[in-house]
Amino acid sequence: MAAFAAHTSAATSHYSPAGTAILLRSRRRAYPIRVSCLAASAVDKTVVIGLAADSGCGKSTFMRRLTSVLGGGAEPPRGGNPDSNTLVGDAATVICLDDYHSLDRAGRKARGVTALDPRANDFDLMYEQVSAIKEGRAVDKPVYNHVTGLLDPPERIAPPKILVIEGLHPMYDERVRDLLDFSIYLDISDEVKFAWKIQRDMAERGHSLESIKASIEARKPDFDAYIDPQKQYADAVIEVLPTQLIPDDDDGEVLRVRLIMKEGVKRFSPVYLFDEGSTISWIPCGRKLSCSYPGIKFSYGFGTYFCHEVSVLEMDGQFDKLDELIYVESHLSNLSTKFYGEVTQQMLTHADFPGSNNGSGLFQTIVGLKIRDLYEQVVAERAVMTSDAVRL
Amino acid sequence: MASTVASLSTPATFAAADVLPRKVVGRVWFPVARRSGGFAVSSSGPTTPPEISDKVSESIKKAEETCADEKGTGECAAAWDEVEELSAAASHARDKLKENNDPLENYCKENPETDECRTYDN
Numbered sequence: 001m002a003a004f005a006a007h008t009s010a011a012t013s014h015y016s017p018a019g020t021a022i023l024l025r026s027r028r029r030a031y032p033i034r035v036s037c038l039a040a041s042a043v044d045k046t047v048v049i050g051l052a053a054d055s056g057c058g059k060s061t062f063m064r065r066l067t068s069v070l071g072g073g074a075e076p077p078r079g080g081n082p083d084s085n086t087l088v089g090d091a092a093t094v095i096c097l098d099d100y101h102s103l104d105r106a107g108r109k110a111r112g113v114t115a116l117d118p119r120a121n122d123f124d125l126m127y128e129q130v131s132a133i134k135e136g137r138a139v140d141k142p143v144y145n146h147v148t149g150l151l152d153p154p155e156r157i158a159p160p161k162i163l164v165i166e167g168l169h170p171m172y173d174e175r176v177r178d179l180l181d182f183s184i185y186l187d188i189s190d191e192v193k194f195a196w197k198i199q200r201d202m203a204e205r206g207h208s209l210e211s212i213k214a215s216i217e218a219r220k221p222d223f224d225a226y227i228d229p230q231k232q233y234a235d236a237v238i239e240v241l242p243t244q245l246i247p248d249d250d251d252g253e254v255l256r257v258r259l260i261m262k263e264g265v266k267r268f269s270p271v272y273l274f275d276e277g278s279t280i281s282w283i284p285c286g287r288k289l290s291c292s293y294p295g296i297k298f299s300y301g302f303g304t305y306f307c308h309e310v311s312v313l314e315m316d317g318q319f320d321k322l323d324e325l326i327y328v329e330s331h332l333s334n335l336s337t338k339f340y341g342e343v344t345q346q347m348l349t350h351a352d353f354p355g356s357n358n359g360s361g362l363f364q365t366i367v368g369l370k371i372r373d374l375y376e377q378v379v380a381e382r383a384v385m386t387s388d389a390v391r392l
Numbered sequence: 393m394a395s396t397v398a399s400l401s402t403p404a405t406f407a408a409a410d411v412l413p414r415k416v417v418g419r420v421w422f423p424v425a426r427r428s429g430g431f432a433v434s435s436s437g438p439t440t441p442p443e444i445s446d447k448v449s450e451s452i453k454k455a456e457e458t459c460a461d462e463k464g465t466g467e468c469a470a471a472w473d474e475v476e477e478l479s480a481a482a483s484h485a486r487d488k489l490k491e492n493n494d495p496l497e498n499y500c501k502e503n504p505e506t507d508e509c510r511t512y513d514n
Contacts, residue, residue: 105474112466114473146481147444149474200483204440206449207479214459215479218472 045382046134047375048163050170050183052230054193054223061353062186062364063087063094063166069346069368070162070375080155083145093160097167098144100126105149116168116222123173130179133159162375171230182268182374184367185234189241190216195252232306235265236370238363245294245316254294256316257359259366263302263309267377270311271334271366273300277311282331289327292320296328315359322348328362335366336373343369440482441489448478 053060067074072090076082085096101108101115102122113120129139140154171177171185188196194216201207231237236259243254261270273280279301285291296317303310313332319325325344329335337343346365347356355361440448455471462468492498500509 105477109467109470109474112470114466114469115477116473146477146484147447149477197479201479204448204479204482205445206452211452211456211475214455215472215475218455218459218469219476222469222473 045136046159046161046163047181047378048130048134048165048179049371050177050180051164051166051186052168052170052184052227052234053166053186054168054188054227060166061355061361063164064353065346065350065361065364066164066368066371067092067094068350069365070372077155081143081145081152083147083152084143084155085146086141086143086155086157088160091160092162092164093157094164094166095141095157096144097121097126097165097169098146099142100167101144101151104144104151114219114222116219116226118169118172118226121169123169123176127173127175127179129157130163130165130176133157133163134179135159162371168227169230171233172226177233181378182236182265182371183234185231185237187231187237187239189239191242192240192252192255199252232308235262235268236260236367237305238360238367240360243294243316245297254316254318255355255358255360256314257363258312258314259359259363260305261311261313262305263311267374268370269334269336271313271332271370272311273298273313273332276333277302284324284327284331289324291317291324294318296324298328313363315362317358319347319357319362325362336369440486444478444482444485448475448482451475451478 051062053062063074067087067089070089070091072092074087074089074092074094076084077086077088080086085099087094098115100122101120103111103113103120108115108120111119115121125142129141132139136159138156138158141157142154143152144150145152165176165180170180171183177183194213197212197216198209201212202209239258239260241256241258242252243256245256246254259271261268263270270276273282280299282298282300283295284298285295294317296315296319298316299312299314301312303312305312319328322344325347326341329341329343332343335343343362343365346368347361350356350361353361355364439445451471451474455468455475458471459468496508500506503509
């Protein structure tokens, strides 16, 4: 009679509890049993992160900051489709959910359906492939070419340590949502979105203020119906709003950014200012630190967001110099940094990225550190499970 | 444009501009110092590749036509969605061009172990 840890075949059960040891007798069983080394299978499981953002795929600033924090860089896969949206690095692979469009651009135009509409996306395939990668199996993922608007031949994706799925609908489908270990929603307010799109598109021949406005307004109904509701499911929401420090209308230069962190999320401890669970309003500029107009204002508090308990950290204003960044970092707690000044260092390394001088870059970097911390906790847990199983 | 945190980069880029005079038929020409990327994108950012740029302008015209007849329908939304998608693709293409502008960076990506490309962390 041999006693060893075994998995039952995945054919009948969706959930195989890794880490349980089952005593087997050497009699024939009714169902097939796949015996696998627990150590190998536990390590193979990928950590999946979901990011909901409207700004295109893979090359966004958030992705670049995240891959920088996780280390190992991220490049488009070599030798593959040059218009691929995927980024592959040592630590993480980023896949773009636009690749799961079921209708290409012509198909969507024929049916009068935007890319935001769930009817244009194949959620079954998305679930199938993300769960396959999560279990350690490589997949052939389709490629959606943003330039031609066609679906190109599939590319092979090998399971990485961390898989980031970025796009419009990472949390729309319930099955995919359950696969996510952590999810983030980037909530850009309408005024800021308008200002950013102006910056992006005004240099483009053919675009005018009216066309940019019309484009945003035409997409708004679908956006509000299908994309916006995902924010209630996110573990962290980064809200970008216009500033409150400058009384009259400015051009979206100075931003007020809020990091809304859900309480009680596994392996995620929210960042706080001074005293966890209290309400703080903090203006660091004064005697010790001199800032230029309009300065910096922080607040921290707690509340509810879509019926969940949350902590909210908010920054309004801009960083002007290195001193301010390091000063602020030294007063924030639970950042999950590995050394003092890591946040500042990350922000400086990417000083040319948009948002490097305000809360959006700061909070994106912090969320990146939280994801790294989550991954390391998962790895540590597996190591404990493996050693327990071996002892049995 | 918003100022970046590491404004220390400003002097470096100016120093990189070459100021050797070139003699052209008795007159002395000084090449104008160029600011390269890293800040103030509006002054000298790369332009979108023409194919994508044409696609963007075409799609805008089509969208305006579609929406002139019937506003608020699926076709109108799909047309503007296409404009948004192409504008995003154009912006990514511009960023890619900006990234590929530095020949040293490109060389070092392929050959990080050569003398010119070595980095020291401590």
